[in-house]
Amino acid sequence: xxxxxxxxxxxxxxxxxxxxxxxxxxxxxxxxxxxxxxxxxxxxxxxxxxxxxxxxxxxxxxxxxxxxxxxxxxxxxxxxxxxxxxxxxxxxxxxxxxxxxxxxxxxxxxxxxxxxxxxxxxxxxxxxxxxxxxxxxxxxxxxxxxxxxxxxxxxxxxxxxxxxxxxxxxxxxxxxxxxxxxxxxxxxxxxxxxxxxxxxxxxxxxxxxxxxxxxxxxxxxxxxxxxxxxxxxxxxxxxxxxxxxxxxxxxxxxxxxxxxxxxxxxxxxxxxxxxxxxxxxxxxxxxxxxxxxxxxxxxxxxxxxxxxxxxxxxxxxxxxxxxxxxxxxxxxxxxxxxxxxxxxxxxxxxxx
Amino acid sequence: xxxxxxxxxxxxxxxxxxxxxxxxxxxxxxxxxxxxxxxxxxxxxxxxxxxxxxxxxxxxxxxxxxxxxxxxxxxxxxxxxxxxxxxxxxxxxxxxxxxxxxxxxxxxxxxxxxxxxxxxxxxxxxxxxxxxxxxxxxxxxxxxxxxxxxxxxxxxxxxxxxxxxxxxxxxxxxxxxxxxxxxxxxxxxxxxxxxxxxxxxxxxxxxxxxxxxxxxxxxxxxxxxxxxxxxxxxxxxxxxxxxxxxxxxxxxxxxxxxxxxxxxxxxxxxxxxxxxxxxxxxxxxxxxxxxxxxxxxxxxxxxxxxxxxxxxxxxxxxxxxxxxxxxxxxxxxxxxxxxxxxxxxxxxxxxx
Numbered sequence: 001x002x003x004x005x006x007x008x009x010x011x012x013x014x015x016x017x018x019x020x021x022x023x024x025x026x027x028x029x030x031x032x033x034x035x036x037x038x039x040x041x042x043x044x045x046x047x048x049x050x051x052x053x054x055x056x057x058x059x060x061x062x063x064x065x066x067x068x069x070x071x072x073x074x075x076x077x078x079x080x081x082x083x084x085x086x087x088x089x090x091x092x093x094x095x096x097x098x099x100x101x102x103x104x105x106x107x108x109x110x111x112x113x114x115x116x117x118x119x120x121x122x123x124x125x126x127x128x129x130x131x132x133x134x135x136x137x138x139x140x141x142x143x144x145x146x147x148x149x150x151x152x153x154x155x156x157x158x159x160x161x162x163x164x165x166x167x168x169x170x171x172x173x174x175x176x177x178x179x180x181x182x183x184x185x186x187x188x189x190x191x192x193x194x195x196x197x198x199x200x201x202x203x204x205x206x207x208x209x210x211x212x213x214x215x216x217x218x219x220x221x222x223x224x225x226x227x228x229x230x231x232x233x234x235x236x237x238x239x240x241x242x243x244x245x246x247x248x249x250x251x252x253x254x255x256x257x258x259x260x261x262x263x264x265x266x267x268x269x270x271x272x273x274x275x276x277x278x279x280x281x282x283x284x285x286x287x288x289x290x291x292x293x294x295x296x297x298x299x300x301x302x303x304x305x306x307x308x309x310x311x312x313x314x315x316x317x318x319x320x321x322x323x324x325x326x327x328x329x330x331x332x333x334x335x336x337x338x339x340x341x342x343x344x345x346x347x348x349x350x351x352x
Numbered sequence: 353x354x355x356x357x358x359x360x361x362x363x364x365x366x367x368x369x370x371x372x373x374x375x376x377x378x379x380x381x382x383x384x385x386x387x388x389x390x391x392x393x394x395x396x397x398x399x400x401x402x403x404x405x406x407x408x409x410x411x412x413x414x415x416x417x418x419x420x421x422x423x424x425x426x427x428x429x430x431x432x433x434x435x436x437x438x439x440x441x442x443x444x445x446x447x448x449x450x451x452x453x454x455x456x457x458x459x460x461x462x463x464x465x466x467x468x469x470x471x472x473x474x475x476x477x478x479x480x481x482x483x484x485x486x487x488x489x490x491x492x493x494x495x496x497x498x499x500x501x502x503x504x505x506x507x508x509x510x511x512x513x514x515x516x517x518x519x520x521x522x523x524x525x526x527x528x529x530x531x532x533x534x535x536x537x538x539x540x541x542x543x544x545x546x547x548x549x550x551x552x553x554x555x556x557x558x559x560x561x562x563x564x565x566x567x568x569x570x571x572x573x574x575x576x577x578x579x580x581x582x583x584x585x586x587x588x589x590x591x592x593x594x595x596x597x598x599x600x601x602x603x604x605x606x607x608x609x610x611x612x613x614x615x616x617x618x619x620x621x622x623x624x625x626x627x628x629x630x631x632x633x634x635x636x637x638x639x640x641x642x643x644x645x646x647x648x649x650x651x652x653x654x655x656x657x658x659x660x661x662x663x664x665x666x667x668x669x670x671x672x673x674x675x676x677x678x679x680x681x682x683x684x685x686x687x688x689x690x691x692x693x694x695x696x697x698x699x700x701x702x703x704x
Contacts, residue, residue: 191641205605
């Protein structure tokens, strides 16, 4: 707004849970912005959002909205991205898309800057931001892979409801209030709004995130499996996932078992590797009960890793506990970080 | 009490979360009881408990309390068991101990009736009831082992706070109420009352259950590892566990990955095996969003298994989601079930 130099940034889905975090993250990072366009569905258009101290009116997202835009951050659902991301790209914007619409498209780089920033060079106007639970895991795995190779990954997730949007967080709190006040309630949203049945999330754990595929895995689980292979450039990596929704508002946790290719790694060295790795805060001190927890990660950009220990049977096997704010590193921060990488790599037109 | 035939049963820890469930389970099963002695610490002695419609006054547990007792169900903490279980056994009672005090003692059978009921023949006055999270897992694993052998188990748990006792459930509800009312609170109990630090459990996940061992695993994790090998008579079985406490009052869930010894098993056959297995309710119908959840298992004796699917890389690998009421099959019901097995096997003196 006030700035005369910088990029023209659009945020699509500006009123959603992730969109709001994108706007906050752009502010916090003092991202070089000359103009910001906050876009949304017709329903939310007209809302007012404060950005860098000035009021911005949210506009309906249309193909023409992207004229002159340098970078468009999309987080308004897959169908909006499918329709409008190509329109934005056609008009010269670089799209950073937070939905699953283009993630497995071979022409679209799927990027976590700590892991495969160089893939940005291959972009054709659209860059995909991976699934939240995938991002935090690959940040923790990549430094190990670099030194010891990676053979197998088995992950069980403990995912927060904000991954399903702001309404799901409301549902969690409303159900919780109803249960502790002994009042009736009716689940309406979780595990998947569009699916047939809805279940209680308060004081419960739901082993379904996204819809089921024919192989018995959920779509969320297949996202973790396929996206991990693509981001890490390891098509042969063995990956399995079980994804579970918890009564936690924000902060995904993951119990990760890995087997590395090369022998010789110890738990102590693994801790040392992760302590030095980008984007990671090591929280691993059992004697002082230091380990990552979702309640501690909220509002922070890093991926937190702890509970690191060698498997008792498989010397190349290790267990880790990985926690991150799913709205930040899992979504908004990774998207803005990609935008920062585009500037750093000279892939976006120079700051005017 | 009213009955002139049956056994003299003692419940030690009668006012605790598990003790209360033991009393209820004895009632529900119409267990043949001629006399019941409800015992506790001096602090809780004098409380009144209704059993089979009659008021019973809780007495302080002392060595002499076990004179004439046929079966003594202990659930009053490891130190009480260490002190009083041998006293009860010396007086001719068969002790079924729900604490970890004697579980790994080679002279004490560690029993889950669906798995190793025959081990009861080897008892020397004391029988150990396994850890709650171990019990539900081995019930699900044993039928698979019988037909295909078992090589490897990797489990991540999603455990309810009632595993830490009734006060922990109170702490969960009090913290929850404070958070949704925006009031301050101070964690005092979880993850481990006697440990240095206490953390928020409401809307959080704590990757610590019981204290840490030198190898980086918690004692709860080592219980799952060692008890599974002992119960299943598989000292060479590869087992790894990550145990996590959730904001769930009752009902433990487990994400279990297994590798079987012999090839040829399919997910469909695994479902068929578990459907016919004792103590298991199969809940596995992804098309209709049928899978086990802690909120559904409360008050039921069975182990619920679902989300069964073959690993995408390892043909002998399978994933399961296992849920059970940790106070029932995980504690009170398994203990009473052992008592029923003792009668069935003629190991307790005949019903008078």
